[in-house]
Amino acid sequence: MRFPGTGLAKGLAVTMRQMTRRSVTAHYPDALPDLPPRSRGVIALIEENCTSCMLCARECPSWCIYIDSHKDVVPATTEGGRDKSRNVLDRFAIDFSLCMYCSICIEVCPFDALHWSPEFEYAELDIRELTHEKDRLREWMWTVPAPSALDPHAEPAKELGAAEKAADKARAADLSAAEGAPAPPPPDNSAEEAP
Amino acid sequence: MSDLLEALLRVLVVLVAFLLLPLLVGQAEHKAMAHMQSRVGPMYAGMFHGWAQLVADGVKFVQKEDVVPRDADPAVFRIAPAVALLPYFVVMLVIPLGPGLVGQDLDVGLFFVLAVMGIGVIGTLMGGWSSANKFSLLGGIRVAAQLMAYELPFVLVGASVAMAAGTLSLTGIVEEWQPWWLLWQGIGLVVFFVAGLAELQRPPFDMPVADAEIVFGPYTEYGGLRFALFILAEYAGIVVLSALTAVLFLGGWRGPFEDSLGWLWTLVKTFLVAFVVIWVRVAYPRMREDQLQRLAWQGLVPLALLQLALTAVGVVATA
Numbered sequence A: 001m002r003f004p005g006t007g008l009a010k011g012l013a014v015t016m017r018q019m020t021r022r023s024v025t026a027h028y029p030d031a032l033p034d035l036p037p038r039s040r041g042v043i044a045l046i047e048e049n050c051t052s053c054m055l056c057a058r059e060c061p062s063w064c065i066y067i068d069s070h071k072d073v074v075p076a077t078t079e080g081g082r083d084k085s086r087n088v089l090d091r092f093a094i095d096f097s098l099c100m101y102c103s104i105c106i107e108v109c110p111f112d113a114l115h116w117s118p119e120f121e122y123a124e125l126d127i128r129e130l131t132h133e134k135d136r137l138r139e140w141m142w143t144v145p146a147p148s149a150l151d152p153h154a155e156p157a158k159e160l161g162a163a164e165k166a167a168d169k170a171r172a173a174d175l176s177a178a179e180g181a182p183a184p185p186p187p188d189n190s191a192e193e194a195p
Numbered sequence B: 001m002s003d004l005l006e007a008l009l010r011v012l013v014v015l016v017a018f019l020l021l022p023l024l025v026g027q028a029e030h031k032a033m034a035h036m037q038s039r040v041g042p043m044y045a046g047m048f049h050g051w052a053q054l055v056a057d058g059v060k061f062v063q064k065e066d067v068v069p070r071d072a073d074p075a076v077f078r079i080a081p082a083v084a085l086l087p088y089f090v091v092m093l094v095i096p097l098g099p100g101l102v103g104q105d106l107d108v109g110l111f112f113v114l115a116v117m118g119i120g121v122i123g124t125l126m127g128g129w130s131s132a133n134k135f136s137l138l139g140g141i142r143v144a145a146q147l148m149a150y151e152l153p154f155v156l157v158g159a160s161v162a163m164a165a166g167t168l169s170l171t172g173i174v175e176e177w178q179p180w181w182l183l184w185q186g187i188g189l190v191v192f193f194v195a196g197l198a199e200l201q202r203p204p205f206d207m208p209v210a211d212a213e214i215v216f217g218p219y220t221e222y223g224g225l226r227f228a229l230f231i232l233a234e235y236a237g238i239v240v241l242s243a244l245t246a247v248l249f250l251g252g253w254r255g256p257f258e259d260s261l262g263w264l265w266t267l268v269k270t271f272l273v274a275f276v277v278i279w280v281r282v283a284y285p286r287m288r289e290d291q292l293q294r295l296a297w298q299g300l301v302p303l304a305l306l307q308l309a310l311t312a313v314g315v316v317a318t319a
Ligand code: SF4
Pocket: A059, A060, A061, A062, A063, A064, A065, A094, A098, A099, A100, A101, A102, A103, A104, A105, A106
């Protein structure tokens, strides 16, 4: 038989028990929050990787990435060769008052120039000051955590394999040039040796 | 001359208590409610766990503009907060803290207290009526209905205690009080507490200010200092209800070392009851208007009558 009023007593008991427990409040300005390492705090840019291809700016749903660039001519290195041109980034800015942290720019960048940094304390008193230029974006790059380790027995990253193969080839060429012995060392690109 | 001075002094002490105790209860509510909900409540005002939060709130309220709606009845609108607040001050004058420690001991203290407490609710009703706002009016009508329903059991159990003690004086009731009254007057205690909560419109009986339905009931049009007075009245009401419960049903200053520490006992009991008021607010959802009326007429009134009969039998048997 249910005694009348059990529910009322239970309600009181629950609140009282809750009062004796620790609260879950994060004391943010006094204590830094415990964020997951991959939090979407701010977008960082490796300027060196960026080719000014504009993909990010075009894909951004809120049109908040500003890119200016110009072409530089690299003179030909060989006799009679053709001059090459390359893009130089003049301005790269993200307006964080418009950004909605959708991560599309980061996904779309083909050169891994954009990364999420967990840094989040970049509030400003004026909304116009929320447009951050490439110097500031480059600085945030230092706070981006290193990529997570591969699973055991996983294939090494493609770039690593390619770089190692090239290094091996160069070493073999060096050896054969020095000794005249055509004995290239076996290619060895196992995961343990990956730098 | 010294009589006058003493009377003034007593009023002054009660005035300080009247301004201080509601703030204490309010702060306790801030903190207890927060922790019951896994929060920490105010933390910054006053540098230590937000002890000065209510002072800061008060300063904020004072700075606000004093607005009277165009269609409102200005005179009634303006004095309503005072009418809501002052009765609790008057009641506090006659509640004894210890033997002889009372603003003014009245022979008909209980009768006086119950009568004056009803006036406080009229202040809310006036605010609702004069605001020229349909939400305020609805809230005011709900206040009136609630007052009607809960005043009856409130007074009936008050009468039961008076009958048991054989006196209407609050001091006299505490002196007659025996620990076994806790059982004998147990039903009365519960009915008095619940009906008191309902008269103060405290959750779960806060139908008149149900913010999801009628904005803030009678207080919808109020802002600034007048609003603050209404809120202060609510907390003063909690103090008065808790003190009355302690005095009538929990034996006031009776307890170990009552000769020297009597006043402390009254305060401790008062704050315990006040804590229950806060606790109940956190634990229970708001009651619907029909449930509210049913609880009063089908629950509390018969219980109060039963208590009255029990008391009568007890008095006759022991006489
Ligand atoms: S996160 Fe989304 S909104 Fe923000 S800059 Fe990148 S693409 Fe634009």
